[in-house]
Amino acid sequence: MKISLITLHRVPNYGSVLQAFATQLAIEKFGHSVEVLDYYPERMHFIGMLKRIKNKKDILKNNPVLCFATRCIMIPSYIKRFHVFSCFLKKHITLSDKTYFNKESIRNAPIEADVYCTGSDQVWNAEWNEGIDYPFFYDFGKAETLRIAYAASFGRSQLKDWEIDEMKRLLQKYKCISVRESSGVDILNTLNLTGSLVLDPTLLLNKSEWSKIASNKYKNKKYVLLYNLNRESELYKIAKSYAYINKMPLYSISYNLHEIIKPGKLVFCPKVEEWLSLIKNAQCVFSDSLHATAFSINFNTDFYAYYPHKFSTRLESLIKLTGFENRVISKSKVIHNEKIDFTVANRIIEKERRLSLGFLKEALEQ
Secondary structure, X not given: OEEEEXXXXXXXXXXXXXXXXXXXXXXXXXXXXXXXXXXXXXXXXXXXXXXHHXXXXXXXXXXXXXXXXXXXXXXXXXXXXXXXXXXXXXXXXXXXXXXXXXXXXXXOOOOOOOEEEEOOEOOOOOXXXXXXXXXXXXXXXXXXXEEEEEEEOXXXXXXXXXXXXXXXXHHOXXXXXXXXXXXXXXXXXXXXXXXXXXXXXXXXXOHHHHHXXXXXXXOOOXXXXXXXXXXXXXXXXXXXXXXXXXXXXXXXXXXXHHHHHOOOEEEEOOOHHHHHHHHHHOOEEEEOOHHHHHHHHHHOOOEEXXXXXXXXXXXXXXXXXXXXXXXXXXXXXXXXXXXXXXXXXXXXHHHHHHHHHHHHHHXXXX
């Protein structure tokens, strides 16, 4: 069968492209062909992201000169960032021949497929997506075409009042829905819809499968790794202190060249394959990222997780599933160099992997 998959593959972010790759590969293993619908809305473009820099802080909204200067500073970083992820997509993702820049262009050229599959990441987060983004609900195409969702995310613990009726209308078209957070199941229940809790797609592949595309650049190196997506000041301090106490260098992954002034040795927007290598070979990973934490667990790399102020439900759900609540750090927590015994977590992930792949296979064959 031909499967049309829509997901947030165009977000220039390691987790976004890797979950898209994992979903594509998992479906292909069942013998189906997969085409990722190349939906590329303006907010994900180079210029679109530059425009939205003003929304990062109030001072940028109120000071056009400062905002312009900030955009100029960001341009070199954006150039490398977009290049890194474009190269990965070109090499590893089977994209549709046509790129769709808005919902109207998709409606005018409906996608022919046996199954429409909404993939993972925050596809149903109306706050993150600047409103309900209809293509992620396959609100187009033939009504009789099977619609399923694998590990979709609302990104929040509850919907806003204005979303409820429209979300219910859109989701009623789906034959099978699965989400990656327990809070997503709760949201579906409030809409009188049923859904299954499944693993994030990156956990559908095991350590050996991810090792095939990870580079060897950081093999045999000893370092502490920091991946601080939300630039949490406390996380910088904790990771720096841990590295100092344990006499290891701190490598800090960042999308931004100007963050060379932050603690640690800057690893500026590495290739996706090198990002995997950095996590696989680290002595310990500190992060507020769901996917950095997921890969740490998958690679059996020691880690500490930090809950970000916004959209933390996805990380909390993974931590609760694997029983790693003691690896969540906060301002008051004392960090020790304690090695993790992954035995129980590995069994849990392996069991959930079988169940999640079972859901996906059964959903595709409805």
